[in-house]
Amino acid sequence: MNPKTTDALNSATQWYVFLTSGEATDSDRRDWQDWLKASAENERAWQKVESVTGRFTGLDNKASLSVLDRPKHERQAIFDEQRRRAIKHLSLLFMVGTSGWLAYQHKPWHGLMADFATATGEIKHVTLQDGSKLVLNTNTKVAVQFDKQYRHLQLLQGEIYIETAKQPVEQHRPFIVTTEHGSATALGTQFSVRIHDKQSQVGVFKDAVEVKASDVSSHSVRLNAGEKVSFTRNKLYAKVAFDLSAKAWTQGFIIADKMPLKTFVDELSRYHTGVLRCDPSIAELTISGAFPLTDTDATLKSVSQILPIQVESHTRYWTMIKPAQKQPS
Amino acid sequence: MxxxxxxxxxxxxxxxxxxxxxxxxxxxxxxxxxxxxxxxxxxxxxxxxxxxxxxxxxxxxxxxxxxxxxxxxxxxxxxxxxxxxxxxxxxxxxxxxxxxxxxxxxxxxxxETLCMIIEALTKIDEMLDGLPDHIRSAFLWFQLEGITHAEIASRLSVSVSSVRQYIAKALLHCIEFA
Structure with missing residues (x-):
């Protein structure tokens, strides 16, 4: 680069800053035009400025900023990993998927405390030491604490299904599941607990469960089979009826009965690594049937044979369900 | 041979x-x-x-x-x-x-749009490589948020003339990369 070009470039950037400062007048802009015409070099320098600033046009500002303006350690985390040859972490990133990774980053203590955990798309069956059955749904973490007085499970994230084992009356220990929002005490029973959308939800399939929000010590609600309730730390919502097919996930299936496509896709996305979305124009289509949850790609493929939709994938992280394109007639 | x-x-x-x-x-x-x-x-x-x-x-x-x-x-x-x-x-x-x-x-x-956006963002990220964080941020806010030099100055607690130097410096850095 010869010194003259450097001068032209410096002038060009100074002009750019000045012209975009909001302080430039018409006469300033005429001066800039004169500078531009003064030499081919000035013109080339200006083109370079525009080729840089032009790269930003047409980008989604908010999303782009949140990608490009991350702090340095976050932006280059992936390079550092590589430098340290921490290949394990990289493969973990892919194993748990992006959403799981974010949760992992934001709540690192969960991983340390959990006794049982599942990755995205994984469903795991466990028999606890008292013989109770525990099923972990996708992306779930549970800590187990059994002592002489209590059988205590702490749900840290995700969803679990429990079938409590019968115990001799003289050795009876209450079976309690807690979440950050409250607790569910089993009264010899089959039930599920889920943390979702900053709430917890308990649904009962057999017998009864007593549910309490953590901040309201005086208030609790008794749920019978076929009932569910949502609650936050300080609020218990009203009980609602609950479809018993909702435990189909424990067998690795989703059962849909005229389910809106959007609800179906939202549900499926819990088992899918990466983003899975449904175009709003087909959100209201309804779907019925039993579909496997553990292979979301295969399920989407079979749905695309039933409904007028097509599945558009951009890498394994981004899948859109769109209306099928009309065949040219 | x-x-x-x-x-x-x-x-x-x-x-x-x-x-x-x-x-x-x-x-x-x-x-x-x-x-x-x-x-x-x-x-x-x-x-x-x-x-x-x-x-x-x-x-x-x-x-x-x-x-x-x-x-x-x-x-x-x-x-x-x-x-x-x-x-x-x-x-x-x-x-x-x-x-x-x-x-x-x-x-x-x-x-398709997504592909193009990711390509564009990758190029920009590459081009900004090596700039100090505050200069990078000032330039990005100006280009993507369209806020004034004065607003950037108050966010970074520096003078408006410093912000102008940052933007000029970032531009030169990017031009040299291209």
Whole structure:
């Protein structure tokens, strides 16, 4: 680069800053035009400025900023990993998927405390030491604490299904599941607990469960089979009826009965690594049937044979369900 | 044998075929080694195979291969550049999809648009590489948020004239990269 070009470039950037400062007048802009015409070099320098600033046009500002303006350690985390040859972490990133990774980053203590955990798309069956059955749904973490007085499970994230084992009356220990929002005490029973959308939800399939929000010590609600309730730390919502097919996930299936496509896709996305979305124009289509949850790609493929939709994938992280394109007639 | 004088003597076609022979030889002698080098760096077989193809297609684009003394050093230099670019793109893609998933559905772009955006963001990220964080942020806010120099100044607790220096500096940095 010869010194003259450097001068032209410096002038060009100074002009750019000045012209975009909001302080430039018409006469300033005429001066800039004169500078531009003064030499081919000035013109080339200006083109370079525009080729840089032009790269930003047409980008989604908010999303782009949140990608490009991350702090340095976050932006280059992936390079550092590589430098340290921490290949394990990289493969973990892919194993748990992006959403799981974010949760992992934001709540690192969960991983340390959990006794049982599942990755995205994984469903795991466990028999606890008292013989109770525990099923972990996708992306779930549970800590187990059994002592002489209590059988205590702490749900840290995700969803679990429990079938409590019968115990001799003289050795009876209450079976309690807690979440950050409250607790569910089993009264010899089959039930599920889920943390979702900053709430917890308990649904009962057999017998009864007593549910309490953590901040309201005086208030609790008794749920019978076929009932569910949502609650936050300080609020218990009203009980609602609950479809018993909702435990189909424990067998690795989703059962849909005229389910809106959007609800179906939202549900499926819990088992899918990466983003899975449904175009709003087909959100209201309804779907019925039993579909496997553990292979979301295969399920989407079979749905695309039933409904007028097509599945558009951009890498394994981004899948859109769109209306099928009309065949040219 | 003096390869340089031979190359000067032959026509373009023969030079091309000599180059292809060199690439062929490079591939046969070192592809397994390069593959395992990439796998070690990436921890993924499929990505490593892709990057190896990219590395050799870059080698094919080189004009002159007659002077390679250390074939493995030569290949790793090229492969390293490709690897860094790949990691950058993957990081940006993940971060962008994550950002998008926070937005309402109506704003989801098509796959084609998404590809273009990720390509554009990767280029910008590459171009801003090496700038101090405050200068990078000032430039990005100005370009993407369209806020005034004064607003940037108050966010960073610096004077307006410093902000103007930052923007000018970032621009020059990007121009030099391009």
């Amino acid at each position: 003096n390869t340089t004088s031979i190359h000067q003597a032959v026509d373009a076609d023969t030079a091309l075929s000599a180059k292809n022979d060199t690439v062929d030889e490079l591939y046969r002698s070192h592809n397994l080694w390069l593959m395992s080098w990439l796998r070690r760096k990436l921890g993924c077989k499929h990505d490593a195979a892709d990057l190896m193809q990219d590395t050799f297609s870059r080698v094919l684009q080189k004009d002159d291969l007659s002077d390679i003394r250390e074939p493995r050093a030569f290949l790793t230099t090229i492969a390293h550049g490709i690897l860094v670019n790949h990691l950058r793109r993957r990081d940006i893609e993940n971060a962008y999809l994550m950002a998008l998933s926070q937005l309402p559905e109506a704003e989801s772009p098509s796959t």
